[in-house]
Amino acid sequence: MVTLSINNVKYNLALKGNETLLEVLRDHLGLTGTKAACDESECGACTVIINGKAVLSCITLAADVEGDEITTIEGLADKEELHPVQKAFIDTGAVQCGFCIPGMIMSSKALLDKNREPAQEEIEQALDGNLCRCGGYLKIFEAVRQAGKRIKDAKPN
Amino acid sequence: MQNQINKEYLNPVGKSVPRIDGKGIVTGQTKYAFDLKFANMLVGKMIRSPHPHARIISMDTSKAESLPGVRAVITAKDTDQIKFGSNEYFFPHTIDQMALESEKVRYIGDEIGAVAAVDEETALEALKLIDVQYEILPHVVDVQEAMKPGAPQIHESLNNIAVIMPVNFGNPERALKEADYVREDLFYTPAAHQSAMEPHVCVAQWEKFTNKVTLWASTQAPFKCREALAKTLKMDLNNIRVIKMAVGGGFGGKLEMLPMDFSACLLSKKAGGLPVKICYNREEEFLASRRKHGMIYKLKSGVKKDGTLVAITGEVIADGGAYCSYGPTVIAAAIMRIFMVYKIQHFRVTGYRVYTNTPVSGAMRGFGGVQAGFAIEAHMDMLAEGIGMDPVEFRLKNITTPNMTTINKMIISSNGLKECIEKSTEAAGWSKKRGKQRHLRRGIGIGIAADVMGSKMYKSHESAGSIVKVEEDGSVYLFTGAADTGQGSDTALSQIACQELGVSYSRIKCKAGDTEITPFDTGSFASRVTFISGNATIQAARDAKMQILGVVAKEFSLNMDNLDIKAEEVINTKDSTAIMDFDKAVELCYSFHYGNQIIGRGSYNPNTTPIDFRTGEGNVSGSYGFEAQIAEVEVNTETGEVTVLKMWDAHDIGKAINPKSVEGQIEGSLAMGLGYTFMENLQFDKKGRPANGNFANYRLPRAIGMPPIETILIETNDPQGPFGAKGMGEASLLPTSAAIANAIYDAVGIRLKELPFTPEKIIEALKEQQEKKVEV
Numbered sequence: 001m002v003t004l005s006i007n008n009v010k011y012n013l014a015l016k017g018n019e020t021l022l023e024v025l026r027d028h029l030g031l032t033g034t035k036a037a038c039d040e041s042e043c044g045a046c047t048v049i050i051n052g053k054a055v056l057s058c059i060t061l062a063a064d065v066e067g068d069e070i071t072t073i074e075g076l077a078d079k080e081e082l083h084p085v086q087k088a089f090i091d092t093g094a095v096q097c098g099f100c101i102p103g104m105i106m107s108s109k110a111l112l113d114k115n116r117e118p119a120q121e122e123i124e125q126a127l128d129g130n131l132c133r134c135g136g137y138l139k140i141f142e143a144v145r146q147a148g149k150r151i152k153d154a155k156p157n
Numbered sequence: 158m159q160n161q162i163n164k165e166y167l168n169p170v171g172k173s174v175p176r177i178d179g180k181g182i183v184t185g186q187t188k189y190a191f192d193l194k195f196a197n198m199l200v201g202k203m204i205r206s207p208h209p210h211a212r213i214i215s216m217d218t219s220k221a222e223s224l225p226g227v228r229a230v231i232t233a234k235d236t237d238q239i240k241f242g243s244n245e246y247f248f249p250h251t252i253d254q255m256a257l258e259s260e261k262v263r264y265i266g267d268e269i270g271a272v273a274a275v276d277e278e279t280a281l282e283a284l285k286l287i288d289v290q291y292e293i294l295p296h297v298v299d300v301q302e303a304m305k306p307g308a309p310q311i312h313e314s315l316n317n318i319a320v321i322m323p324v325n326f327g328n329p330e331r332a333l334k335e336a337d338y339v340r341e342d343l344f345y346t347p348a349a350h351q352s353a354m355e356p357h358v359c360v361a362q363w364e365k366f367t368n369k370v371t372l373w374a375s376t377q378a379p380f381k382c383r384e385a386l387a388k389t390l391k392m393d394l395n396n397i398r399v400i401k402m403a404v405g406g407g408f409g410g411k412l413e414m415l416p417m418d419f420s421a422c423l424l425s426k427k428a429g430g431l432p433v434k435i436c437y438n439r440e441e442e443f444l445a446s447r448r449k450h451g452m453i454y455k456l457k458s459g460v461k462k463d464g465t466l467v468a469i470t471g472e473v474i475a476d477g478g479a480y481c482s483y484g485p486t487v488i489a490a491a492i493m494r495i496f497m498v499y500k501i502q503h504f505r506v507t508g509y510r511v512y513t514n515t516p517v518s519g520a521m522r523g524f525g526g527v528q529a530g531f532a533i534e535a536h537m538d539m540l541a542e543g544i545g546m547d548p549v550e551f552r553l554k555n556i557t558t559p560n561m562t563t564i565n566k567m568i569i570s571s572n573g574l575k576e577c578i579e580k581s582t583e584a585a586g587w588s589k590k591r592g593k594q595r596h597l598r599r600g601i602g603i604g605i606a607a608d609v610m611g612s613k614m615y616k617s618h619e620s621a622g623s624i625v626k627v628e629e630d631g632s633v634y635l636f637t638g639a640a641d642t643g644q645g646s647d648t649a650l651s652q653i654a655c656q657e658l659g660v661s662y663s664r665i666k667c668k669a670g671d672t673e674i675t676p677f678d679t680g681s682f683a684s685r686v687t688f689i690s691g692n693a694t695i696q697a698a699r700d701a702k703m704q705i706l707g708v709v710a711k712e713f714s715l716n717m718d719n720l721d722i723k724a725e726e727v728i729n730t731k732d733s734t735a736i737m738d739f740d741k742a743v744e745l746c747y748s749f750h751y752g753n754q755i756i757g758r759g760s761y762n763p764n765t766t767p768i769d770f771r772t773g774e775g776n777v778s779g780s781y782g783f784e785a786q787i788a789e790v791e792v793n794t795e796t797g798e799v800t801v802l803k804m805w806d807a808h809d810i811g812k813a814i815n816p817k818s819v820e821g822q823i824e825g826s827l828a829m830g831l832g833y834t835f836m837e838n839l840q841f842d843k844k845g846r847p848a849n850g851n852f853a854n855y856r857l858p859r860a861i862g863m864p865p866i867e868t869i870l871i872e873t874n875d876p877q878g879p880f881g882a883k884g885m886g887e888a889s890l891l892p893t894s895a896a897i898a899n900a901i902y903d904a905v906g907i908r909l910k911e912l913p914f915t916p917e918k919i920i921e922a923l924k925e926q927q928e929k930k931v932e933v
Contacts, residue, residue, distance in 0.1 A: 030194070033185015034185070037355065037852075038439045073183075074186075087183075091175065093820065095178075096406075096643040096645065097403075097406040097643025098178070098187055098643065099191075105183060133829070136821075136826075136828030137828065137860045139820070141860075
């Protein structure tokens, strides 16, 4: 039995041991907000946050993250209120087909949690592992900047 | 309506209102076909050929069938062996692919059957137990080799040429003799891949006894998918329901039914009605979905000293892979797009669409126009240089104008091409930069393009239908057959509906792409949805509005002609006085006395004529969109690396329904164009298998390296367009490679004619340039 803490909920799971976190999220728990576009750690669509760090769930063994704090796209909004990163992605028009967006948002949040005013190079670096085929990234960069500003405005210190 | 009306969203057309599906996407709630899971759902896998070209001698599936956990195995024997394809009317012989092949396989990955099992592991195990005996046939991978007499014959056609398309106007040979400058260039463009983030995926469920089937699909064209399923499964249209889920990108790759869609339906039938999901992995995406045609584009053209383009001649060879797919249309578009851009009197270009034993080439964003755009726009720059003319001046002299008919009978009404060129060059500082930054190894280049919005290249009509329904609480539903694949058409169409109905965008919900519920629509391709489905939506919203106004007129004994709904108020248009608010008017319609349901309908078929492929004539689109693009680059002559410093894109979009969505389309097109210019090159090994078919080796543009892009929206207010709007999803991709090639020439004086521009090719070209200088 493996106990995983996902979005502040504890799940007791009977696992074989070789399941990836991605499989557990999508297939066992129905948390399908986390996507996968390559299964070989190239696309970033499966990005989740573990203990504050952006991590690829497709190459993370579920059994290895027992006891860690796992956040997925489903756990980002605070009850009724969207997280500032989610809001900014909508307001800047960064969303197109949306398939890369959960991963993009998780990578962006992990960056902003450490640095609310990232420089352009830092944004590019943080998102370089996340592929988007629709949009060309520019509106996503803008979303990250806007979200950072909103987070800062809400809690100046 | 109970919920508050958002006044910011009154008159939504022209405003960047948030995406209608935005909250679902950013919270992970939006369901893609990829996310679907039903009780007792089986996993389906395709049985594929391991050989590039072989005859199927026998196929024994008994071992796989008896493997515990396997619920169904199908082969061609289970099918009616009906072929499918894209252009039945003009090129019946190009309907050449069987839903499952029975006699021959024509590329590694070709589908000959499918299995369904309780889990993926069992399904993969079952694949290993399928025993197929093949007679190996000689194969051919290279397109030029395939055209030689004696090459392995892949289908019935002579020299593997599936389609020859000669397009002739005037007398180009005579005109070339009268030209002051003539030059010939040969361009190579590689195969590439759509690489939508969501792979091809579907779930099918057969209903026993009623013999209906439902397919949940990731598709750009649910109604075309239904049509192909009905044909190949020999079923009535209304026994097939295709439900388009949220689609994680398409770019042409999800425009057709694939054998997997067909197989999922049949597997479910054979498994007694259990749902079957087939989901491609990334390797299968590159191997067995669809890809972009690699092309060899030869051009020979002549100009007068004053810059007049007198004649264009040439030849296009397109590597089609194993089956035709959308090939006939792609080759036509690769030749004929130029008529929308340049005024030409004398023209002769012949296209060849050729079979090879490689993955199937089909539609990819731009439909042949990307390959052609590179060749033509680079060629134009060289022609201009030949007569010592600035490339911008040269283009301004030869471009199409508003209110003209092209030589192939395309009727152009609004045309902002001149303005696009003027505005983009002005923004980029063209006259200050062109030819003046070589000491910095910096250069600036231009490319221009035009595009259709819809394409009458098929026999069938090209209409869109729409229903706008107003509920008794004043909330609004839009039902459209259009397929939002990420471009934001559900949002744009909802904006159009609310604008015409005179209400806030916060009232509306959109239900799209369900063949059993929504009206028919041919789908998302040829940049057609805003223009065609948008016009249908205006009609439906107007019809709904008239129904409301009819009740109000009756109740108050007013003349309906003097009534309208504007910004949530029913008004008297004579004196602009408000009569009642929208909610009250709807309440009246649904009152005890009237009981009048508000259901507006719209159907729009653009006033176009099918293209006649024998002559190249036809007004394929209801209107045409235009585009100019500038690139500024810096070349590192030591490493061969090119940095794109900035790009400017001016686009005649008629009217931006949602400016942010429009910008998103332009930026996304440019990113795809940059990928094709610098890195994307789908290669095949000696057996025709993708040599770099994964994201580690087939590199897509990433966050690092995206240049800044300045978009300039030119609003020409098209007379046919919904609120003046035109379609615009593809044009920005067409001139990107040429704009960059032309900028590289301006920077360091080398002419690159083969995509992609890798550092190695640049170093090579610089070396050649040095050697030439030494010789001189």
